[in-house]
Amino acid sequence: MENRSVRVPEEDIDIKLDIALKALRNGQQSDVTAAPETNFRFAHRSEPSSVSTKTTDLESILKKEDDQLLSPVAHGILHKARRALAVGMTVGDMAVESLGYVELGTRNREGRLTSQEEGKFRKLVKVRALVSLFAAAAHLSVKTGTRSGADVEALKDPNLATSFDAVAWFAGHLTKAVDGIAEGEIDEAVADVCEGVMRACEHESHKVMADFIADFSAVTYSVEKDDFRVSGFSRPSAVSKKASAIQFKKPTEVVGNHIAKSQAMRMAKMLASYSFEERKSPFVELGGFVFTFIGDGFPGTGKTTLIQMAAGLMNEYCQIAGYPFHFENFGVDQISEYQGKSGQNCRAFLNRVLDPTAIGFGTIDDVDQVAGKRDDKHSSSGQQEVTGVLMDAFAGANTVINGNCTFGMFSNYPEKVDDALRQRAGARWLVDGPQTSEDYVDILSILLGKRHDLPMGDHDFLSSQEIKKMVAKSYDGFNEPQEDRLKEVWGDFVRVNGEPKSLAAVGRYLHAIKEAQPTFTGRAIKNITDAVKFRSMDVDLPDEWFENPEVFMHLPLARKVEMIDELRKPITFATILQEINQYAGSEMRYADKSDDAAIDDMVRNMQRTEAANERFIGAKKKS
Numbered sequence: 001m002e003n004r005s006v007r008v009p010e011e012d013i014d015i016k017l018d019i020a021l022k023a024l025r026n027g028q029q030s031d032v033t034a035a036p037e038t039n040f041r042f043a044h045r046s047e048p049s050s051v052s053t054k055t056t057d058l059e060s061i062l063k064k065e066d067d068q069l070l071s072p073v074a075h076g077i078l079h080k081a082r083r084a085l086a087v088g089m090t091v092g093d094m095a096v097e098s099l100g101y102v103e104l105g106t107r108n109r110e111g112r113l114t115s116q117e118e119g120k121f122r123k124l125v126k127v128r129a130l131v132s133l134f135a136a137a138a139h140l141s142v143k144t145g146t147r148s149g150a151d152v153e154a155l156k157d158p159n160l161a162t163s164f165d166a167v168a169w170f171a172g173h174l175t176k177a178v179d180g181i182a183e184g185e186i187d188e189a190v191a192d193v194c195e196g197v198m199r200a201c202e203h204e205s206h207k208v209m210a211d212f213i214a215d216f217s218a219v220t221y222s223v224e225k226d227d228f229r230v231s232g233f234s235r236p237s238a239v240s241k242k243a244s245a246i247q248f249k250k251p252t253e254v255v256g257n258h259i260a261k262s263q264a265m266r267m268a269k270m271l272a273s274y275s276f277e278e279r280k281s282p283f284v285e286l287g288g289f290v291f292t293f294i295g296d297g298f299p300g301t302g303k304t305t306l307i308q309m310a311a312g313l314m315n316e317y318c319q320i321a322g323y324p325f326h327f328e329n330f331g332v333d334q335i336s337e338y339q340g341k342s343g344q345n346c347r348a349f350l351n352r353v354l355d356p357t358a359i360g361f362g363t364i365d366d367v368d369q370v371a372g373k374r375d376d377k378h379s380s381s382g383q384q385e386v387t388g389v390l391m392d393a394f395a396g397a398n399t400v401i402n403g404n405c406t407f408g409m410f411s412n413y414p415e416k417v418d419d420a421l422r423q424r425a426g427a428r429w430l431v432d433g434p435q436t437s438e439d440y441v442d443i444l445s446i447l448l449g450k451r452h453d454l455p456m457g458d459h460d461f462l463s464s465q466e467i468k469k470m471v472a473k474s475y476d477g478f479n480e481p482q483e484d485r486l487k488e489v490w491g492d493f494v495r496v497n498g499e500p501k502s503l504a505a506v507g508r509y510l511h512a513i514k515e516a517q518p519t520f521t522g523r524a525i526k527n528i529t530d531a532v533k534f535r536s537m538d539v540d541l542p543d544e545w546f547e548n549p550e551v552f553m554h555l556p557l558a559r560k561v562e563m564i565d566e567l568r569k570p571i572t573f574a575t576i577l578q579e580i581n582q583y584a585g586s587e588m589r590y591a592d593k594s595d596d597a598a599i600d601d602m603v604r605n606m607q608r609t610e611a612a613n614e615r616f617i618g619a620k621k622k623s
Contacts, residue, residue, distance in 0.1 A: 005220045005355050012090045013083075013223070019164065020085035024078065027056040027172035028159060055168075056175040073183045077190060080143045081174060083226075085167045088136025091221045091230060092163045095131040096124045099212060125162065126208045131216060132163040133170055134201035135230050141194035142228055142236050144187050152192050154199035160208065170197055198235045205233045206340060217344055220351045227324070229355065234348035248312030249305050255443040257302050260295060260429040264306055267406060268313035269541045271359050272321065273564070274404045275557040279356045281403020282560040286568070288533035292394045292407045294367070294425035296414040296586075301433030303410045307363055310408075314361055321549040324358035332369050335382040342382030346389040353405050354393075360405030364390070367409040368416035387418050394424040395523070415590040423523045426530050428586045483585040489516045490581075506576060513584045520587055531579045532571060539567040 058081065062074035070078060104121040107113050113121060159169040173196070177189040209216060217232035254261050267290060274281045283289040295303050311327045318325035334345040353362035364370055371387040372379025393399065394407065409425060411417060434443050441459050448454075481487045493512050500506045514520045541564070545552035552563065 004218065005222055005357060006094065008087065008090055008094065008221050008223045010225060012093070013086045016086035016089045017082060019089065020082045020167065023085055023164060023168040024058045024081055024171045024174075025055075025060075026168055027058060027175045028165065028169045029054060029056045029172035029176055056172050058171055058175045058178070061175050061179050071183065073186060077178070077186055080140055081171070081190075084136045084140035084143065085171070087139045087223055087226070087228070088132045088134070088167055089163050091135040092128045092130075092132030094221060095216050095219075096128045099124055099127075099215060101128065123208075123211065126160045127212050127216075129160040129163045129166040130158075130201055130204055130208050133158060133160070133166040134198060134205075134233055135221070136167050136170055137194045137197035137201070138230050138236055139223070139226070139228055141191060141198065143226065144191050144194065152195040152199065154203050155193075155196040156200070158197070158200050158204060160204070173197065195235070198233075202233050202235070202338075202341070205344075206338060209233075213340070213344065217347050217351070220355055222355070222357060224357075229352065231351040232344050232348035234345055247308055248315065249308040250312070251309055253446055254302060254305055254309050255434050255439050255446065257306060257429075257431050257433060260306055260431050261309070263290070263293075263427065263429060264310040265313060266541075268310055268317060269546060271314055271361070271404065271406060272317035272323075272546060272553060273541075273560055274323075274359060274402070275560060276323070276357070278557040279402050279404070280557055282557060282564050283537060284401055284403040285557070285561050286533075286537060286565060288530065288535075288537040289401065289403050290406055290427045290530070290534060291401050292409070292425045293427035293429055294409045294411070294414060294417075294422060295429035295431045296411050296590075297431035297433065299412050301431050303431045304365075306429075306431060307365075307408070307410070311361055314359060317546050317553075318359050320546065321553040323553075326352060326355065326358045326360045327362075328353055328360075329363045329365055330370065330386075331365055335370065335380065335386070337382070339381060340385065343385030343389045346386045347393075350389070350393045350407075353407065354402075356402050356404050358404070362405065362407045364407070364409045366411060367421075368411045368413045371418065371421055373416065373418045374420075387421055391418075391421050391424060394421075414586075417590075419519050422590065423519070423521065423527070423587075426527050427534070428583055430582075430586065481581045481585055483588045485516060485588050486513070486581065486585050489513055500577065501573060506573070506580070510580065513580070517584065517588050520584060524583060524587065528576075528579050528583050531583065532576055535575050535579065536569050536571050537564070539564070539569060541567070 059070070059078055062070055062078060101121070101124045104113065104117055104124065107117065108121055155173060159165040170193075173193050174190060177193045178186050181189055205213065213232075220229050220231040222229045251261065251265060270281065270283050270289065273283060281289055295306065297303060315325050315327070317323075328349060330346060330349045334342065334349070336342045336345065349362065353360035370383065371390055372383030374384060374387060408429075409417070409421075410431075414422060434440050438459070445456070481490045489512050490509075493509050497505060497508065500509050510520075510525060541552075545563075552560065555563075
């Protein structure tokens with residue numbers, strides 16, 4: 001399902017403010033029972049429920065006995081809570097509006113619902129209440145910004161009779177949490193309540209949202225005034241990572257990995273070229289935009305450093321242009337034991353990065369552990385869910401590429417990644433780390449720092465990291481294949497046909513690779529041609545374009561296209577063959593590693609069986 005970003009209107013939030021304040025003054029602190037079935041038709045989309053409960057007043061609790069006015073801290077909490085509840089109820093209304101709630105509500109009040117329609121309406125009332133409750137807690141959690149670090153449990157039995165009952169139940173728990181505590185502890189107490197409420201909503205979502213979870217998760221609700229977004233039931237505290245929390249690296253701190261480093265630097269400029277008004281990148285128009293890529297290499301070769309460098313450049317360009325930037329990593333901590341929750345977490349992660357109102361960079365580190373192979377009996381259902389969601393998002397029927405974001409998968413063991421998911425990575429980054437003696441001198445000097453008086457010796461520091469020279473040298477290494485099996489294919493082809501000098505000859509070379517490696521499919525050809533287009537657009541966009549946003553970044557899309565098109569390089573057969581050899585070599589490398597791992601497993605199992613037989617026979621002889 002295609003993700004949509006929807007703005008939550010401020011005027012709708014304003015309408016809810018009075019109702020939100022009423023909820024805060026009528027908080028439900030005790031257990032309550034939903035409205036009787038006979039009164040169900042009187043549940044209104046904006047009026048409080050008639051359920052009778054013991055009420056509490058957050059405003060009264062926050063006042064000091066000797067002062068009729070609220071302190072600045074108390075007033076801030078009350079104001080944030082009122083705003084959060086209003087936002088929550090507004091999002092709840094929007095979530096069910098497209099599902100026919102308003103029309104069903106009208107028919108319900110007129111007593112014209114069929115039994116089937118009444119059943120759907122009952123469900124939607126709870127859906128609206130649950131979404132309102134979660135969005136309110138998420139908003140207040142973000143605005144409070146405090147995390148206690150405590151392991152907060154889900155609060156029990158949320159009241160989902162109506163959206164008003166839901167937020168009043170939330171208000172009751174807020175009142176109970178702040179009653180009698182010092183002002184310095186209020187933010188932490190409120191944060192714990194928000195966490196407990198969001199966890200409660202997560203648990204309830206599988207039961208309440210069964211028929212509607214896909215519809216809710218497919219939309220990102222954005223409150224632009226507060227820089228707040230909600231998509232699905234993913235807790236902000238569990239997944240949100242602001243750019244300021246990332247330890248950025250400068251390009252000079254990345255040693256080796258010349259092609260990957262060059263691609264990361266160009267990718268940062270590519271994303272910064274996005275036009276917010278047209279919601280399109282000139283590189284999508286011209287071809288060669290890298291929407292997905294996979295980076296592989298041994299542990300310690302610099303994958304994390306590359307991520308930090310790319311994110312740092314993106315953040316720097318966005319700060320200059322005044323663009324919002326969102327970086328987020330999806331890791332193993334998002335795999336849940338609840339059925340459907342892992343896929344939901346993954347979908348929410350994707351939606352936040354895809355949000356066309358910001359520049360996004362999403363990473364899936366250790367993707368072999370996060371996304372399971374579909375034929376692997378050892379992978380969990382959660383890992384399988386993530387694989388399906390990523391495959392659909394990266395190259396599914398509803399995939400829409402605006403050019404505002406990119407996704408990178410990283411792994412030490414790419415052969416363990418599902419073949420279909422791996423082939424959805426449009427670009428391959430071989431992260432092999434430092435290679436030459438000059439590289440090792442450079443990385444030693446960088447890591448030692450400057451607080452020493454040791455002589456450098458006969459070495460030109462960082463001269464071997466000069467991008468243009470080293471990238472050209474690295475690409476030249478793929479004029480002929482590097483992998484042994486691909487070398488055999490190339491050798492046999494050249495002996496019969498000579499080196500390819502036409503598209504027909506290149507096509508026959510591709511077919512020869514397919515005969516040797518069955519996973520080299522049509523999607524592989526698409527990825528190769530995308531990489532070729534990327535190389536043709538692999539131009540050095542002038543740094544001046546990104547130092548002053550008026551020079552390039554703030555220009556209309558059409559003008560950006562013209563400026564970039566003037567720098568385009570011609571496509572050559574050398575470029576095509578280099579990309580074929582790089583991609584096909586990586587595919588064969590992955591397949592060979594996968595085969596070796598499977599063979600090793602079989603050998604170990606055979607050895608265990610043999611040892612077990614020997615032990616069994618020995619025990620039988622003794623008896």
